[in-house]
Amino acid sequence: MDVHVIDADGLTKHTPDELPALLTRADAVVWVDIPLCETQHADVLTRVFGFAELAVRGCVERNHISQGHLYDDHLFTVLHAPELGRGGHVHYVELDQFVGPNYVVTVHGPLNPVVDRAVAQIDTDHVLARIKAGTLHPRTPMALSAAIVSAMIRREIDLVAKLARESGRLEQQVTDEDHDDDPEALLEQLFEVGHQLLAIRTIVTHSAETYRNLARRGTRLAEADAGLVVDLADRFDMVRSMAEGQREFVHGVIEFFQTRTSTHLAVAAQELADTSAKQNDQMQRITAWVAIIAVPTAVTGWFGQNVPYPGYGTTAGFVASTVIIVVAALALYVLFRWKRWL
The missing domain is CATH 3.30.460.20 (CorA soluble domain-like)
Structure with missing residues (x-):
């Protein structure tokens, strides 16, 4: 004190x-x-x-x-x-x-x-x-x-x-x-x-x-x-x-x-969404082309087996397989265009 x-x-x-x-x-x-x-x-x-x-x-x-x-x-x-x-x-x-x-x-x-x-x-x-x-x-x-x-x-x-x-x-x-x-x-x-x-x-x-x-x-x-x-x-x-x-x-x-x-987060999220949309569109296109290309692979692979089939070893068989490839590929192309994948 x-x-x-x-x-x-x-x-x-x-x-x-x-x-x-x-x-x-x-x-x-x-x-x-x-x-x-x-x-x-x-x-x-x-x-x-x-x-x-x-x-x-x-x-x-x-x-x-x-x-x-x-x-x-x-x-x-x-x-x-x-x-x-x-x-x-x-x-x-x-x-x-x-x-x-x-x-x-x-x-x-x-x-x-x-x-x-x-x-x-x-x-x-x-x-x-x-x-x-x-x-x-x-x-x-x-x-x-x-x-x-x-x-x-x-x-x-x-x-x-x-x-x-x-x-x-x-x-x-x-x-x-x-x-x-x-x-x-x-x-x-x-x-x-x-x-x-x-x-x-x-x-x-x-x-x-x-x-x-x-x-x-x-x-x-x-x-x-x-x-x-x-x-x-x-x-x-x-x-x-x-x-x-x-x-x-x-x-x-x-x-x-x-x-x-x-x-900034909202802009980044929008940019990410746009990027994802572009990637999805690209994946659709890639998937469509892969499907189209898979047709001739499948046909030639099937007909290329060592198994006789109608037209085997003849010109008619070659023409038939070619027609099948073209028709199937065109059908897939038209389908994918209709779905706007292409």
Whole structure:
């Protein structure tokens, strides 16, 4: 648990034992950052801050959707930031916040073991570094909270931009027919990018609705704080539109790829059918001629046996066999022409 105080002199670090005294100060913003909420931390949240048991439980357990609750003297939010994993999977990195009259408590929720713990603190570390460098000096708890959420939003925008570059690269491969790629692998990559954009859109949609709901119900918020809440909701909506637009682009690329592939398959199938028809026609012609040629072979083969038959060894027998060959061949020719085999 890290305890910081932001006042007119800048940022100073304190111990958790000093919290009760620090929370009495009206001239400073007390920032408590908890990397992972364990039993001793939950006890501090309940005993020192007096937070509701349900909210504290939400810090200990993993939450799968964003949410916001407005209490009498503070508000509680649950947000998620996307982190790309393997195979198109998107991890939900949780950040819980309590924003009170003179304090902000940030709690980094439970993480999937495959996600580096440092990923959960990217945004809070970024804000802390800016405060230390003197480029940021939040004067109210809501301003500090908004700075942290703004860092999260900028990271989401960068992630959408990264996926936009990747989808553009894949689109070039799809439109380049000379590019030697595995179609199945290319389509799999497109599906992964589309799924990642869908996950980001879902995350920011929930976040936008959380702040939009707080703005509708936050009649007890100061005017400046209410303006920050509305601004954050609008910025989350902007990221949602960006992710949705890029996802539609990816779907368009997938549809183009599938349509072009289907067209190529249809053309190839038609060409194969035409080739098969030509081959069938040629086989019919070959079969017809083979049948015609088989007639003299059969007749001469029969009459060529060493078996006497009427006309054997005479001119009349030769003429008779010749007539039989010609008549049979002509009959077959006429038959095949009638069947349009010739």
